[in-house]
Amino acid sequence: MFENIDTSLVDWSRGQFALTAMYHWIFVPLTLGLSFIIAIMESLYVKTGQEEWKKITKFWMTLFGINFAIGVATGIILEFEFGTNWSNYSWFVGDIFGAPLAIEGIMAFFLESTFIAVMFFGWNKVSRKFHLVSTWLVAFGANLSALWILVANAWMQNPVGMHFNPDTARNEMLNFWEVLLSPVAISKFIHTITSGYVLAAIFVIGISSWYLLRSRENLLAKRSILIAAVFGILSSVMLIFSGDGSARQIAHIQPMKFAALEGLYNGQEGAGLVAIGVMATAPGDTNSRNVKDFTFSLEIPNFLSYMAYGKFDAFVPGVNDLVDGNPQRGIMSVAEKMERGRFARESLALLKNARDNGDSATYNQIKARFSDDTFKENYFRYFGYGFLDNPESVIPNVPVAFYSFHIMVGLGFYFALLMIFVLYYLYKDKLENKRFLLRLSVFTIPLAYIASQAGWVLAEMGRQPWVIQDLLPTMAAISHINTTTVQITFWLFAVLFTALLIAELSIMFKQIKIGPK
Amino acid sequence: MFESLSYLALQQYWWAIISLLGSLLVFLLFVQGGQTLIYTLGKNEKERTILVNSLGRKWEFTFTTLVTFGGAFFASFPLFYSTSFGGAYWVWIAILFCFIIQAVSYEFRSKPANVFGPRTFETFLFINGALGTILLGTAIGTFFTGSQFSVDLANITQVNDPVISRWETPYRGLEAALNIQNVSLGLTVFFLARILGILYFLNNVEQPDIHVRAKKSLLRNTIPFLVVFLTFVVLLLTRKGFAVDPQTGSVYYENYKYLHNLFTMPVVAILFLTGTLLVLYGIVISLPGNTSKGIWFSGPGTVLVVFSLFCLAGYGNTAYYPSTFDLQSSLTIQNSSSSKYTLVTMSYVSLMVPFVLAYIFYAWRSINREKITEAEIQQESHLY
Numbered sequence: 001m002f003e004n005i006d007t008s009l010v011d012w013s014r015g016q017f018a019l020t021a022m023y024h025w026i027f028v029p030l031t032l033g034l035s036f037i038i039a040i041m042e043s044l045y046v047k048t049g050q051e052e053w054k055k056i057t058k059f060w061m062t063l064f065g066i067n068f069a070i071g072v073a074t075g076i077i078l079e080f081e082f083g084t085n086w087s088n089y090s091w092f093v094g095d096i097f098g099a100p101l102a103i104e105g106i107m108a109f110f111l112e113s114t115f116i117a118v119m120f121f122g123w124n125k126v127s128r129k130f131h132l133v134s135t136w137l138v139a140f141g142a143n144l145s146a147l148w149i150l151v152a153n154a155w156m157q158n159p160v161g162m163h164f165n166p167d168t169a170r171n172e173m174l175n176f177w178e179v180l181l182s183p184v185a186i187s188k189f190i191h192t193i194t195s196g197y198v199l200a201a202i203f204v205i206g207i208s209s210w211y212l213l214r215s216r217e218n219l220l221a222k223r224s225i226l227i228a229a230v231f232g233i234l235s236s237v238m239l240i241f242s243g244d245g246s247a248r249q250i251a252h253i254q255p256m257k258f259a260a261l262e263g264l265y266n267g268q269e270g271a272g273l274v275a276i277g278v279m280a281t282a283p284g285d286t287n288s289r290n291v292k293d294f295t296f297s298l299e300i301p302n303f304l305s306y307m308a309y310g311k312f313d314a315f316v317p318g319v320n321d322l323v324d325g326n327p328q329r330g331i332m333s334v335a336e337k338m339e340r341g342r343f344a345r346e347s348l349a350l351l352k353n354a355r356d357n358g359d360s361a362t363y364n365q366i367k368a369r370f371s372d373d374t375f376k377e378n379y380f381r382y383f384g385y386g387f388l389d390n391p392e393s394v395i396p397n398v399p400v401a402f403y404s405f406h407i408m409v410g411l412g413f414y415f416a417l418l419m420i421f422v423l424y425y426l427y428k429d430k431l432e433n434k435r436f437l438l439r440l441s442v443f444t445i446p447l448a449y450i451a452s453q454a455g456w457v458l459a460e461m462g463r464q465p466w467v468i469q470d471l472l473p474t475m476a477a478i479s480h481i482n483t484t485t486v487q488i489t490f491w492l493f494a495v496l497f498t499a500l501l502i503a504e505l506s507i508m509f510k511q512i513k514i515g516p517k
Numbered sequence: 518m519f520e521s522l523s524y525l526a527l528q529q530y531w532w533a534i535i536s537l538l539g540s541l542l543v544f545l546l547f548v549q550g551g552q553t554l555i556y557t558l559g560k561n562e563k564e565r566t567i568l569v570n571s572l573g574r575k576w577e578f579t580f581t582t583l584v585t586f587g588g589a590f591f592a593s594f595p596l597f598y599s600t601s602f603g604g605a606y607w608v609w610i611a612i613l614f615c616f617i618i619q620a621v622s623y624e625f626r627s628k629p630a631n632v633f634g635p636r637t638f639e640t641f642l643f644i645n646g647a648l649g650t651i652l653l654g655t656a657i658g659t660f661f662t663g664s665q666f667s668v669d670l671a672n673i674t675q676v677n678d679p680v681i682s683r684w685e686t687p688y689r690g691l692e693a694a695l696n697i698q699n700v701s702l703g704l705t706v707f708f709l710a711r712i713l714g715i716l717y718f719l720n721n722v723e724q725p726d727i728h729v730r731a732k733k734s735l736l737r738n739t740i741p742f743l744v745v746f747l748t749f750v751v752l753l754l755t756r757k758g759f760a761v762d763p764q765t766g767s768v769y770y771e772n773y774k775y776l777h778n779l780f781t782m783p784v785v786a787i788l789f790l791t792g793t794l795l796v797l798y799g800i801v802i803s804l805p806g807n808t809s810k811g812i813w814f815s816g817p818g819t820v821l822v823v824f825s826l827f828c829l830a831g832y833g834n835t836a837y838y839p840s841t842f843d844l845q846s847s848l849t850i851q852n853s854s855s856s857k858y859t860l861v862t863m864s865y866v867s868l869m870v871p872f873v874l875a876y877i878f879y880a881w882r883s884i885n886r887e888k889i890t891e892a893e894i895q896q897e898s899h900l901y
Binding site for chain 2: 061062065068069070072074075076077079080082083084087088090091092094095096097098099101102103104105106107109110111112113114115116117118120121122123124125126130134168169170173174176345348349352386387479480481485489492496499500502503504506507509510511514517
């Protein structure tokens, strides 16, 4: 059935997109958070007039500039890859997805790129206040840019505010505000940007700790830690609350992802939350579902039910319930969804035939079907399932989802604790003596990046096989290119990005060693 | 406000926005043109640093305009995005590579421990300036000469092969380089970018030796520019074009289509001629005297010329992205656009464009009051 779809092409296309997205995401969170930290520092300079604050601002601004440039370089690829590698996707949902990308350019990128020039080159050319406003506008521009791309991503996870137009064979926007203000988009935006703020805070604290360990730049280091720790702790509170909200939304709109992130195969009432666990292939498991079990786990009883539905005894469906269906719980099987998806797809094919043959009676009859709420609710919403050939293909990689979720959450709580300790000892004026804490802060910098990447791995790999939840699987979203072409560009991107990353890290380390001017 | 407009009017409005963004992009390619002249105009490290820093304060505008051009095209004409980017894969990937290497080069070039050395990043800037402009111009050339692709929206119902748009040659867009008209447009953009780069340096840099070399270089670039530009114009106005029957939407060949478009759309003809004269006037006044104002004529002239070329491609019942493989797969502003609702929504967003242009102008003026000299560079804390 799938003889013409080259699954290796889908995999390489996914791999290329993942490669560019993950490289891009190395640099973006620091831009999001550091821009605000710099703006706060410069505000203190303008308010107090102390040259030390200006020196601190300029130092962090130098690191910001190095990071920003490579973020821009990796970002341009992502926008155009939707066309180059996902051309079917670009048409099928471009009517909705393209708008946030264009708005991002008009509203955010120009704001960022215009005022970043003032921020770097305007110190001796514009007034202090204009310069400060420019720095704040760069921070708002960067975060506004994140808003639009995250709105677009949230829509892929939870498509709302649109309908399917059978004549154009694509989804079309019906309500812009529903797309923009979707609860999933709001949670995703808050959770993602605050994760960037925490990463930036850890970055500033880590580098400042390195100076304190070497008894260098003490004033810069302590002031930077003060700003970053307060900023980071406040952001952590938002991060935890928005993360909790996101988990509840996932349980409702992407129950398979939710089951996977907890490694829950069989649904339970009063399901427990695995705080720590190690997964392995279940003993004696020979079926193709490749069920994983925990060789070790620490579980908080009933907490998963509470996290998902606000009740300690609520039923949380597992992977098996979602694939096989669970009539008692009102869960439809994937096989049934595939049948309904096929019917929706075949209806579209019949419509096309009727139009080509000039059979207006059949055409009108089928067209009316696509406007009928019952058809939309019971058939078209499963359109993407019509492309699947095996019910188990809706199962994402469970261990990847489980570990990425637990790494992200565990490290997130660790960062909050670390920042509280650092702030406490700074307040007590004992931080310089806490050398273990300072060393820990330095070594925490890479952990912040790992947590940040893990969040995106969960978000994107956890929703496989869907590029648009329930409507379009990745295999139907590709471009008509051959695998070798994508393999070549994958390796070209990998080599280029790695070379640029090496240069970026080398420059960054050197600037940190040099210190403020 | 926009709701009252017809669907066609909205499609035409968005083609105008795309045309404006495209024409601003070509003007801003003066950064790329300037990058190809760093070693021609700068004979020592100090001079090269002046030139790089002069361009470095503007490169992000070009980059951002390119990204916004792409985003706006995606939002308003998604079938083009789907067909061209997924089809002419190698051309677009090559263009992207040219811009990736530019983005880091300014920031990394003069920083200590940049691993690859300043020459590597200067080479990156040259590649971006030369290859980036030629490839962009060549790719836009296919708007008039056509490409080999097919589109069938019903493919989405085919489980075993659901891709709606297919490129029908294995060369993935590289075949555009075999067409003299495409190449002449690519070279036109390249030499125009260099001319604009020179005019920008004359305006922004205060360094006598650079000015002397810039004027010599201006003449050397103007001659080939005129040759390739005239070649492109003659080929464009004498070729058969891709006309659309407004009643049926079917596409057919029409001899002298783009010449006919000039006659049927006199405003476009006026824009084209005015723009061409402004470009030439900016060059002519910069060649002999000490004026630094050439960019203020050639820049807007470029915008007018490119805008009028986009109008020729998309308006007047013309297929703006024609298919020579299957004429009826050609893209027009009617058959490739977003829905009316999306175009209306995006039209409200487009009202921000004048505001964006205003703050860019204000901020740009604020940091450009002083010309770039050796002394100015020495005072600057952030150097490229």
